[in-house]
Amino acid sequence: MKKTKFSAFLSTAIVCYIFWLLITGQIASIFTGGASMQVLLAGAVVSVITALFSARFFIHSKAFWLFNPLRFIIWVFYCLIIFMWELTKANIDVALRAFGFKKINPGIVKIETELKSEYAQSMLANSITLTPGTITMDIAEGNGKTYYYIHWIDASTDHIDEAGDNIKGTMEKWIRRIWE
Amino acid sequence: MIYAIYVLIGLSVLFALAGVVGMLRFPDSFCRMQSSTNISTFGVLGVILGGVLWSIFVFDTPDWAMAVKLLVMGVFYIITSPIAGHAIAKAAYKKGVRPEKEMVCDKYGEDLENAD
Amino acid sequence: MDVLVFFAICFVVLALCLCYRLIKGPSVVDRAITADSIDILADMALILFALHSGRSIYLDIAMVTAVLGFIGSVMVSRYLEGRL
Numbered sequence: 001m002k003k004t005k006f007s008a009f010l011s012t013a014i015v016c017y018i019f020w021l022l023i024t025g026q027i028a029s030i031f032t033g034g035a036s037m038q039v040l041l042a043g044a045v046v047s048v049i050t051a052l053f054s055a056r057f058f059i060h061s062k063a064f065w066l067f068n069p070l071r072f073i074i075w076v077f078y079c080l081i082i083f084m085w086e087l088t089k090a091n092i093d094v095a096l097r098a099f100g101f102k103k104i105n106p107g108i109v110k111i112e113t114e115l116k117s118e119y120a121q122s123m124l125a126n127s128i129t130l131t132p133g134t135i136t137m138d139i140a141e142g143n144g145k146t147y148y149y150i151h152w153i154d155a156s157t158d159h160i161d162e163a164g165d166n167i168k169g170t171m172e173k174w175i176r177r178i179w180e
Numbered sequence: 181m182i183y184a185i186y187v188l189i190g191l192s193v194l195f196a197l198a199g200v201v202g203m204l205r206f207p208d209s210f211c212r213m214q215s216s217t218n219i220s221t222f223g224v225l226g227v228i229l230g231g232v233l234w235s236i237f238v239f240d241t242p243d244w245a246m247a248v249k250l251l252v253m254g255v256f257y258i259i260t261s262p263i264a265g266h267a268i269a270k271a272a273y274k275k276g277v278r279p280e281k282e283m284v285c286d287k288y289g290e291d292l293e294n295a296d
Numbered sequence: 297m298d299v300l301v302f303f304a305i306c307f308v309v310l311a312l313c314l315c316y317r318l319i320k321g322p323s324v325v326d327r328a329i330t331a332d333s334i335d336i337l338a339d340m341a342l343i344l345f346a347l348h349s350g351r352s353i354y355l356d357i358a359m360v361t362a363v364l365g366f367i368g369s370v371m372v373s374r375y376l377e378g379r380l
Binding site: 019022023025027028029031032087088091094095097098099100104106107108109110125126127129130131132133134135136137138140149151153155158 | 194195198199201202205206208210211213214215217218221222244245246247248249251252258259261262263265266269270273285286288289291
């Protein structure tokens with residue numbers, strides 16, 4: 001069992017406490033006044049206990065990586081603009097296919113990514129899965145590169161680079177800017 | 181403002197309808213999975229956005245706690261739905277679910293056979 | 297009739313249509329995906345009803361349902377892979 005570092009523990013506890021504040025609605029009543037002291041203390045105790053158990057699953061490399069404000073701003077921009085645009089295009093496309101205006105030709109293709117960090121790889125995989133029309137099925141590593149196997153509802157090509165360009169779009173560039 | 185919210189929620193119903201029709205029409209399991217992604221992205225986001233706007237602008241006193249809770253729910257849906265989709269897709273392929281008609285290409289099956 | 301309630305009824309009707317796939321679906325995987333989608337559609341109806349009535353207790357119920365649906369589908373997939 002890997003030993004838990006203190007920095008990993010601390011950042012996990014902070015994230016848990018922010019989540020507690022959001023989910024109990026206390027963050028609204030802090031600004032308007034009248035936050036209950038009991039709820040704040042209970043959240044602190046619970047998030048410390050949770051962080052003790054789960055820090056070694058949550059943090060694998062540098063602990064305070066995302067607390068950099070510039071990186072966080074790029075992240076929010078990616079989620080709100082770039083990713084939303086891809087999501088809208090893919091949603092309309094799959095909706096047209098569902099109503100029968102377009103044909104489907106499904107297939108499983110293999111694409112390659114150049115991202116190195118684990119978080120970046122899993123974020124790209126989740127972005128690909130979240131756009132309708134593509135689902136990441138597995139991640140494999142071979143001779144120094146990382147490959148995704150992707151089920152694609154419109155497999156127009158099975159070449160490794162053309163399919164990669166079609167599926168990833170501009171997302172990979174922005175994810176590299178966030179994590180590397 | 182109220183009519184803008186109605187348009188948002190109506191769009192969400194439209195995309196959910198597209199997802200449901202796709203899940204009933206598509207021929208094999210993986211394509212149905214794609215269509216269910218349609219439900220869990222835009223079918224959710226329209227309602228969440230409309231709910232946030234509604235709880236801030238339409239109520240007599242703005243209900244900030246409800247708005248924040250709705251936003252957290254939206255983020256939760258966005259985070260968890262790809263994880264579940266990925267897990268089920270991999271398990272389905274390993275379990276031996278295959279499409280009825282031929283796929284265009286199947287790199288995953290070829291590589292799995294080569295590895296064995 | 298209130299428009300929000302009308303939209304909530306639309307979601308519930310869509311969820312009822314999915315029950316056809318839940319009963320007929322050829323394999324376990326179809327049933328798991330369909331159950332997840334039904335869960336999400338019912339959550340949307342709950343959110344709309346919370347907005348209609350102005351009480352946030354329905355939001356808590358919707359959140360618990362969302363968590364349970366996610367855990368359920370992950371458990372089903374792990375069981376299918378034989379790693380439970």
